């Protein structure tokens with residue numbers, strides 16, 4: 001399954017429930033007073049950071065996620081139930097940007113939970129409007145709408161260290177050996193076409209295609225049309241450390257080759 005490191009979702013908090021018109025029905029009393037309860041609050045949308053780099057793939061099939069609407073008020077002044085909150089779990093390191101306001105939130109700490117969108121307040125039932133001059137009010141209000149918006153989610157801090165190097169250097173083999181990843185290994189160049197990730201104890205390691213030159217050029221360029229290249233560049237950019245994988249089978253002196261690679265990267269990238 002392809003690794004997913006960005007997603008755009010439409011998120012909506014729950015609308016408030018409506019207030020209702022109801023009257024007290026008491027034995028022996030012909031006209032009971034107003035007793036329509038208020039609506040419940042709509043559910044909020046929360047974001048929570050979890051240590052699961054594959055979490056965005058949970059949101060692959062759907063684009064719209066909503067918290068629940070608050071319940072309508074009931075008779076006898078009963079308050080409607082509050083709508084259930086929606087807790088959207090996202091990988092640690094996600095940056096969530098409101099596509100309209102461009103306001104961005106970074107999820108940098110594990111288990112960090114914050115309110116993204118607030119549910120609407122419930123409406124008032126007719127009981128709310130009773131007063132000495134209006135003892136039989138029929139007025140109610142509808143619940144307020146929950147907040148909503150489109151959010152672009154991008155996974156930034158994807159790797160504590162990343163393996164980079166020429167094609168066929170053995171990067172994917174090393175990742176598989178160090179972690180429980182099942183990256184594809186092949187005796188030909190460009191076996192890996194998309195970033196692979198694995199956890200080595202508490203460190204997240206990344207393995208990317210052997211495309212050093214291209215990655216450097218693309219990283220410098222602002223416009224990267226191909227989404228696959230984009231995710232490789234992103235993975236490359238957000239590695240906290242870069243580990244150069246060099247095949248010892250190379251005819252050249254390994255040291256010379258490694259030094260050349262570092263020099264090239266320094267010149268081009270830093």
Ligand SMILES: Nc1nc2c(ncn2[C@@H]2O[C@H](COP(=O)(O)OP(=O)(O)OP(=O)(O)O)[C@@H](O)[C@H]2O)c(=O)[nH]1
Pocket residue numbers: 166167168169170171172173174184185186187188189190191192193208209210211
């Ligand atoms: N002899 C030997 N071969 C290895 C070693 N590690 C990997 N290989 C072989 O080298 C080839 C390339 O391995 P990969 O892990 O796919 O290399 P890669 O750097 O991920 O390659 P790309 O994804 O194409 O960039 C495969 O045929 C592996 O079986 C090693 O330590 N010793």
Ligand SMILES: [Mg+2]
Pocket residue numbers: 171172173184185191192207208209
């Ligand atoms: Mg590979």
